[in-house]
Amino acid sequence: xxxxxxxxxxxxxxxxxxxxxxxxxxxxxxxxxxxxxxxxxxxxxxxxxxxxxxxxxxxxxxxxxxxxxxxxxxxxxxxxxxxxxxxxxxxxxxxxxxxxxxxxxxxxxxxxxxxxxxxxxxxxxxxxxxxxxxxxxxxxxxxxxxxxxxxxxxxxxxxxxxxxxxxxxxxxxxxxxxxxxxxxxxxxxxxxxxxxxxxxxxxxxxxxxxxxxxxxxxxxxxxxxxxxxxxxxxxxxxxxxxxxxxxxxxxxxxxxxxxxxxxxxxxxxxxxxxx
Amino acid sequence: xxxxxxxxxxxxxxxxxxxxxxxxxxxxxxxxxxxxxxxxxxxxxxxxxxxxxxxxxxxxxxxxxxxxxxxxxxxxxxxxxxxxxxxxxxxxxxxxxxxxxxxxxxxxxxxxxxxxxxxxxxxxxxxxxxxxxxxxxxxxxxxxxxxxxxxxxxxxxxxxxxxxxxxxxxxxxxxxxxxxxxxxxxxxxxxxxxxxxxxxxxxxxxxxxxxxxxxxxxxxxxxxxxxxxxxxxxxxxxxxxxxxxxxxxxxxxxxxxxxxxxxxxxxxxxxxxxxxxxxxxxxxxxxxxxxxxxxxxxxxxxxxxxxxxxxxxxxxxxxxxxxxxxxxxxxxxxxxxxxxxxxxxxxxxxxxxxxxxxxxxxxxxxxxxxxxxxxxxxxxxxxxxxxxxxxxxxxxxxxxxxxxxxxxxxxxxxxxxxxxxxxxxxxxxxxxxxxxx
Numbered sequence: 001x002x003x004x005x006x007x008x009x010x011x012x013x014x015x016x017x018x019x020x021x022x023x024x025x026x027x028x029x030x031x032x033x034x035x036x037x038x039x040x041x042x043x044x045x046x047x048x049x050x051x052x053x054x055x056x057x058x059x060x061x062x063x064x065x066x067x068x069x070x071x072x073x074x075x076x077x078x079x080x081x082x083x084x085x086x087x088x089x090x091x092x093x094x095x096x097x098x099x100x101x102x103x104x105x106x107x108x109x110x111x112x113x114x115x116x117x118x119x120x121x122x123x124x125x126x127x128x129x130x131x132x133x134x135x136x137x138x139x140x141x142x143x144x145x146x147x148x149x150x151x152x153x154x155x156x157x158x159x160x161x162x163x164x165x166x167x168x169x170x171x172x173x174x175x176x177x178x179x180x181x182x183x184x185x186x187x188x189x190x191x192x193x194x195x196x197x198x199x200x201x202x203x204x205x206x207x208x209x210x211x212x213x214x215x216x217x218x219x220x221x222x223x224x225x226x227x228x229x230x231x232x233x234x235x236x237x238x239x240x241x242x243x244x245x246x247x248x249x250x251x252x253x254x255x256x257x258x259x260x261x262x263x264x265x266x267x268x269x270x271x272x273x274x275x
Numbered sequence: 276x277x278x279x280x281x282x283x284x285x286x287x288x289x290x291x292x293x294x295x296x297x298x299x300x301x302x303x304x305x306x307x308x309x310x311x312x313x314x315x316x317x318x319x320x321x322x323x324x325x326x327x328x329x330x331x332x333x334x335x336x337x338x339x340x341x342x343x344x345x346x347x348x349x350x351x352x353x354x355x356x357x358x359x360x361x362x363x364x365x366x367x368x369x370x371x372x373x374x375x376x377x378x379x380x381x382x383x384x385x386x387x388x389x390x391x392x393x394x395x396x397x398x399x400x401x402x403x404x405x406x407x408x409x410x411x412x413x414x415x416x417x418x419x420x421x422x423x424x425x426x427x428x429x430x431x432x433x434x435x436x437x438x439x440x441x442x443x444x445x446x447x448x449x450x451x452x453x454x455x456x457x458x459x460x461x462x463x464x465x466x467x468x469x470x471x472x473x474x475x476x477x478x479x480x481x482x483x484x485x486x487x488x489x490x491x492x493x494x495x496x497x498x499x500x501x502x503x504x505x506x507x508x509x510x511x512x513x514x515x516x517x518x519x520x521x522x523x524x525x526x527x528x529x530x531x532x533x534x535x536x537x538x539x540x541x542x543x544x545x546x547x548x549x550x551x552x553x554x555x556x557x558x559x560x561x562x563x564x565x566x567x568x569x570x571x572x573x574x575x576x577x578x579x580x581x582x583x584x585x586x587x588x589x590x591x592x593x594x595x596x597x598x599x600x601x602x603x604x605x606x607x608x609x610x611x612x613x614x615x616x617x618x619x620x621x622x623x624x625x626x627x628x629x630x631x632x633x634x635x636x637x638x639x640x641x642x643x644x645x646x647x648x649x650x651x652x653x654x655x656x657x658x659x660x661x662x663x664x665x666x667x668x669x670x671x672x673x674x675x676x677x678x679x680x681x682x683x684x685x686x687x688x689x690x691x692x693x694x695x696x697x698x699x700x701x702x703x704x705x706x707x708x709x710x711x712x
Binding site for chain 1: 337338363364437439440626641642643644645646647648668669670671672675676679
């Protein structure tokens, strides 16, 4: 097995995400039961009506600020910020013997352009490695609980370190097309997002010396992450996610340790709060 | 990870021939060759080097190499055949070439060692995987190789390849050291840790991680197992035994032509015993050279104690004090027995330039991630101290370091690339220390 112990950490956090989903699902089930037994729809079951006691419904949030992951089409000008963390449980073989990788801070911004179109900005940073993307997306919501969204993002993949024996910088242009399928569970939204990670050209500097990499490849990898977004009474959203990243080593650890051109699969877990 | 090294199904033509002698290989085959056919595989130029029993073709294209055997066939042709590989990929195949012109082949079969000239060529075919080779391959001798033995160090990073490569050998094993020599290295960097019972062993990580070992009960911290427990529970990733430092030094000295080892002391507790082993190995080598032991053949080999941290430096200082006292006691006895005296080994310090000078180490081993630092390389050169950068695998950076700071060596997992680029753009370092004329 490639992941070693890190895999168990990923599974544990994924399980935690699932548990976070459970109360909301159970709440929705309880509402459905109440509806069946009394013949009267509860506020939560009528997903367009605000819930007095519990969180707002997915449909209602979708019509206000929208979601970061669940494809939604809020009115033009509605903005959504989010602050979260990302952790990649990378194989130590890719990490060149290092068994710990620090979590990354994830910042997201979304501004609705109306009619399903969105402007998006995303930063994932571990200080020594930074990914900054901006993009446009289009979300489509059909009848029923399903929705679909697509986005094209472009930006920079940047790493810099001047300590610990490093005087190094790597910089690359990144493109990230993505497709998301969402499902409305009442006051919880499930979204599966697949992304392509394309990087190139990529250059690095050590000291005063610039150079490129032997195994540069535009196709740097892909990811498939399942997100759970829990609405709150205020309309903010907690999100959790778990899934698989499949990338080349230099994406995973920014300075080619080692320089293998192979693709490596490792778990990614994310969590955060959408304002 | 499963890796298969291609081989001729019937054992190849060399099976039916007479192997060429070591001296014939070195005198007649080594050089820079123009690749007139087969540049898809080898690029436009390739270096050919020889080791006991093998002829190796090295290219900076995908860090590729071919490891071949040469033999004189009953019909007076000389066949050179074996396998080629791109270590970072899973690409590999077979090579079979013949010495051309026929008169040179006949001379080799007659036991002569003709010097190569522009008429000397290796002509034949190469293929993919285990398929019998059919694609044309022709290498024509262009000129002599730039001086490299005992001058420029192509240092194998913990053996021949990275853990994620497809070489079929695990890092820090006897097998990877052996392969390293065949693909262009003349020294090896080896990681040293000690077992719970104090035996220095070659291993990189503090834990027995799946990326380096196999074995159902091979888990936990490395230093919690005795050597016997380690041997009982663990194998290296490709099934090799995890070697002791003593076995690795013995093998490098007696079974290879490697000129040096850089022992990367991962923990302070391994320094004393490592230094002791190196001192005995050095004394044995000197003894054999001084007594003209034919097995030594004026062999030069030096193992350096690598110092990556202040903690290890403190252990090195303590080890020097201990060993100086120990050797002062033992050397009269050894002298009486006609044995070479024990001497303190040499050191390589990885970080502070001034400490390299203060500790009287023979080399500085900075990480490449801080850049070429030509002013520091020159400062140490002024003190007759060499510089060996670790670990550069990218060809553009290898070329940049070779031309910017002109080091004495580079640690790499891409030995073929480094060797070829040194030949193409490198400068021959001035000899240092005891090598200085």
